[in-house]
Amino acid sequence: MSDKPRFVMCYCTGECPGFQGMNLWQLINRVRNELDVEYAIVHPQLCVDDGDRFWRDNLKPGNRYIVGGCDPRMQRKMFKDTIADVGGNYDDQVIALDLRNMPAEEAFAKVAEVIR
Numbered sequence: 001m002s003d004k005p006r007f008v009m010c011y012c013t014g015e016c017p018g019f020q021g022m023n024l025w026q027l028i029n030r031v032r033n034e035l036d037v038e039y040a041i042v043h044p045q046l047c048v049d050d051g052d053r054f055w056r057d058n059l060k061p062g063n064r065y066i067v068g069g070c071d072p073r074m075q076r077k078m079f080k081d082t083i084a085d086v087g088g089n090y091d092d093q094v095i096a097l098d099l100r101n102m103p104a105e106e107a108f109a110k111v112a113e114v115i116r
């Protein structure tokens with residue numbers, strides 16, 4: 001187990017208008033190269049079945065996950081039960097960030113703020 005957080009960017013299928021102004025790969029590469037994270041990855045749609053399978057496969061007790069995506073209240077509603085099913089605790093392990101409607105630079109600053 002590592003104390004470093006994992007950054008997971010939920011890109012809302014790539015079709016959501018809220019992310020059209022973001023250079024996704026610039027954000028991911030800056031997070032993984034410039035911030036103290038274990039890794040940074042992209043998931044296309046965490047709130048459907050394969051998103052549940054992602055959490056079931058990957059969530060480890062004690063690890064922390066910063067999830068970029070939509071409204072944090074929506075993320076909590078959609079992920080907390082699956083995370084509880086595999087022995088995790090959403091409120092202790094996940095920090096959800098709303099990264100819609102912002103360019104990569106602004107999204108990076110928001111991720112950096114919670115990591116630092």
Ligand code: SF4
Nearest residue numbers: 010012045047069070
């Ligand atoms: S969790 Fe939010 S950002 Fe991710 S696909 Fe679902 S609605 Fe979109």
